[in-house]
Amino acid sequence: MQNDILLRAALNKPTSRTPVWLMRQAGRILPEYRKVREAAGDFKTLVTTPELAAEVTIQPVDILGVDAAIIFSDILVIPEAMGLPYEMEERKGPVFPKVVSSQTDINSLRISQAEDLQYVLEAIKLTKQQLNGHVPLIGFAGAPWTIFSYMIEGGGSKTFSKAKKMLYTNPELAHQLLDKITQSTINYLKGQIAAGADLIQLFDSWAGILSPEQYQEFSLRYIQQICEAINEVPKTVFAKGAFFARAEMNALPCQVIGLDWNMDIEESKRMLPNKVLQGNLDPCALYGSLDDVRRETKKMIDAFGSHPHIANLGHGLYPDTEVDKVKCFIDTVKEYSALRSKN
Amino acid sequence: MQNDILLRAALNKPTSRTPVWLMRQAGRILPEYRKVREAAGDFKTLVTTPELAAEVTIQPVDILGVDAAIIFSDILVIPEAMGLPYEMEERKGPVFPKVVSSQTDINSLRISQAEDLQYVLEAIKLTKQQLNGHVPLIGFAGAPWTIFSYMIEGGGSKTFSKAKKMLYTNPELAHQLLDKITQSTINYLKGQIAAGADLIQLFDSWAGILSPEQYQEFSLRYIQQICEAINEVPKTVFAKGAFFARAEMNALPCQVIGLDWNMDIEESKRMLPNKVLQGNLDPCALYGSLDDVRRETKKMIDAFGSHPHIANLGHGLYPDTEVDKVKCFIDTVKEYSALRSKN
Numbered sequence: 001m002q003n004d005i006l007l008r009a010a011l012n013k014p015t016s017r018t019p020v021w022l023m024r025q026a027g028r029i030l031p032e033y034r035k036v037r038e039a040a041g042d043f044k045t046l047v048t049t050p051e052l053a054a055e056v057t058i059q060p061v062d063i064l065g066v067d068a069a070i071i072f073s074d075i076l077v078i079p080e081a082m083g084l085p086y087e088m089e090e091r092k093g094p095v096f097p098k099v100v101s102s103q104t105d106i107n108s109l110r111i112s113q114a115e116d117l118q119y120v121l122e123a124i125k126l127t128k129q130q131l132n133g134h135v136p137l138i139g140f141a142g143a144p145w146t147i148f149s150y151m152i153e154g155g156g157s158k159t160f161s162k163a164k165k166m167l168y169t170n171p172e173l174a175h176q177l178l179d180k181i182t183q184s185t186i187n188y189l190k191g192q193i194a195a196g197a198d199l200i201q202l203f204d205s206w207a208g209i210l211s212p213e214q215y216q217e218f219s220l221r222y223i224q225q226i227c228e229a230i231n232e233v234p235k236t237v238f239a240k241g242a243f244f245a246r247a248e249m250n251a252l253p254c255q256v257i258g259l260d261w262n263m264d265i266e267e268s269k270r271m272l273p274n275k276v277l278q279g280n281l282d283p284c285a286l287y288g289s290l291d292d293v294r295r296e297t298k299k300m301i302d303a304f305g306s307h308p309h310i311a312n313l314g315h316g317l318y319p320d321t322e323v324d325k326v327k328c329f330i331d332t333v334k335e336y337s338a339l340r341s342k343n
Numbered sequence: 344m345q346n347d348i349l350l351r352a353a354l355n356k357p358t359s360r361t362p363v364w365l366m367r368q369a370g371r372i373l374p375e376y377r378k379v380r381e382a383a384g385d386f387k388t389l390v391t392t393p394e395l396a397a398e399v400t401i402q403p404v405d406i407l408g409v410d411a412a413i414i415f416s417d418i419l420v421i422p423e424a425m426g427l428p429y430e431m432e433e434r435k436g437p438v439f440p441k442v443v444s445s446q447t448d449i450n451s452l453r454i455s456q457a458e459d460l461q462y463v464l465e466a467i468k469l470t471k472q473q474l475n476g477h478v479p480l481i482g483f484a485g486a487p488w489t490i491f492s493y494m495i496e497g498g499g500s501k502t503f504s505k506a507k508k509m510l511y512t513n514p515e516l517a518h519q520l521l522d523k524i525t526q527s528t529i530n531y532l533k534g535q536i537a538a539g540a541d542l543i544q545l546f547d548s549w550a551g552i553l554s555p556e557q558y559q560e561f562s563l564r565y566i567q568q569i570c571e572a573i574n575e576v577p578k579t580v581f582a583k584g585a586f587f588a589r590a591e592m593n594a595l596p597c598q599v600i601g602l603d604w605n606m607d608i609e610e611s612k613r614m615l616p617n618k619v620l621q622g623n624l625d626p627c628a629l630y631g632s633l634d635d636v637r638r639e640t641k642k643m644i645d646a647f648g649s650h651p652h653i654a655n656l657g658h659g660l661y662p663d664t665e666v667d668k669v670k671c672f673i674d675t676v677k678e679y680s681a682l683r684s685k686n
């Protein structure tokens with residue numbers, strides 16, 4: 001591989017500078033993406049058409065100069081493969097016309113196989129061909145608790161009270177569904193790796209709405225199972241809002257832990273001494289001037305210091321971020337961390 | 344006062360049991376509230392009519408048996424008094440038809456005086472008369488950062504990127520607005536206390552979207568100013584999601600710190616040794632059976648142990664919570680903590 005700096009950093013091997021990529025780098029902010037998106041007509045066509053998914057996956061590598069591609073897809077392909085289809089509504093986000101609320105609903109869901117998501121595997125193969133060894137490709141999936149929440153709520157929520165209600169009223173049922181999601185996710189990630197993914201990342205977007213105790217029982221144990229099952233490539237776990245679980249995450253069988261911007265860097269270094277850390281600039285920092293972006297990025301690089309680090313934002317890029325600010329973030333990481341390495 | 348257990352606990356004086364009240368206890372879940380709400384026609388009529396506000400404020404004291412009343416109002420009365428009116432949309436929440444985005448907008452806002460919110464002061468006076476020394480009355484306001492966010496965003500938001508954008512692009516302007524809100528809030532709280540409020544609470548509902556560093560600069564320093572200006576009654580600060588600021592909060596000139604359900608109790612006791620702690624049962628725990636509610640409530644009481652404690656939820660009551668579960672929470676706190684005190 002021509003640029004394997006991200007893979008080396010994920011394995012805690014020495015690198016000449018800090019590697020950098022951005023969550024949601026494929027899509028949203030690039031005019032080149034919007035053109036493909038418009039031609040496709042809708043989001044799901046883009047996700048399910050391997051040629052188009054590969055095209056938008058590669059765009060940020062060429063245009064922004066990131067050290068990795070991440071396959072363009074959605075975490076909700078898993079519930080769909082299990083038998084619960086989703087729709088993507090413009091400006092509103094994902095919606096499930098049917099939701100899960102009973103034992104019968106759970107019984108009717110299948111444990112999906114990698115082949116059920118052939119279009120993602122095809123997109124990965126195509127992307128790998130087109131990347132031609134330039135940078136590594138990241139595969140991903142949602143963490144079971146986050147997928148579970150979407151399947152129960154039917155979409156986003158302010159309080160996720162339906163999903164949390166099941167944890168209190170029928171924990172057995174919750175565990176049955178979480179188990180089915182976990183098995184499906186393991187099959188899916190193994191398929192992604194067989195198709196060519198060089199690293200994988202688990203996104204636990206709704207980690208932050210659980211109490212520390214519930215997080216252990218209903219989320220972390222399933223993340224643990226997935227991490228134990230996947231040993232072929234380096235693994236990153238990003239649990240947004242799970243500040244309270246950092247000590248336990250230090251013991252997870254994965255290499256990298258993603259931090260959100262609420263998590264203090266010094267404290268996180270102390271709590272996660274065994275892990276490579278990924279993150280964690282506030283996406284809103286990219287709203288500042290180019291000078292602001294440079295200053296905040298350098299501050300972040302300095303704060304991680306000699307701790308093994310992969311630069312990223314503390315959350316996905318926001319849609320109204322300007323491309324030159326994103327480039328400035330990436331360039332500053334590259335230049336400033338190289339300078340620090342030399343000194 | 345007949346039942347001054349909450350006031351005593353807030354001042355860290357010995358009590359025979361743990362006092363208990365609930366955020367959002369007035370309104371939402373009580374059929375008696377809904378009746379008054381329907382008769383009033385809309386939310387703002389209820390808030391601005393002292394007789395009705397007093398009536399729904401007192402309801403939970405009689406019906407649920409809580410150890411305090413909290414005045415029925417809204418944190419957004421402050422922007423309205425400053426010159427930025429809000430509307431309350433059914434099922435959607437508060438909306439500001441005009442928002443703040445420029446120096447001109449900020450110049451056009453006034454620092455409000457207590458008298459600008461005469462209807463709240465009247466409601467407090469009426470409530471105090473009708474409570475007739477039964478339990479104390481809590482006054483409240485939003486913390487400046489949370490009020491600021493609403494004034495910039497015009498309502499709720501998933502990312503609060505407009506409000507945060509201003510922090511990065513024009514921190515001076517942000518401080519000007521935060522300062523005006525702070526002065527208005529001090530005037531308002533002093534008015535509430537003069538009208539009869541026995542304790543006050545600051546709600547920083549959107550604390551959790553700031554980085555630790557920004558929280559210091561744009562929120563905590565204004566909370567500090569308010570706490571320094573108010574010395575007549577005990578003060579509680581509840582900053583939802585500000586787990587990262589607990590160490591600093593231990594030094595705030597207030598008596599009580601509210602905890603949300605994400606904040607581990609043991610850890611919070613260690614980080615806040617000088618403070619009475621309030622909270623922090625997950626509101627979703629009240630979705631369980633009566634046995635579940637008893638078990639979770641006892642677990643919470645045991646975890647706070649001998650640390651000075653005011654029992655509450657870790658967030659406002661959710662609208663679909665059953666009244667008998669709320670009563671069960673309150674009764675369990677009373678009975679179980681009395682039993683523990685004896686042993």
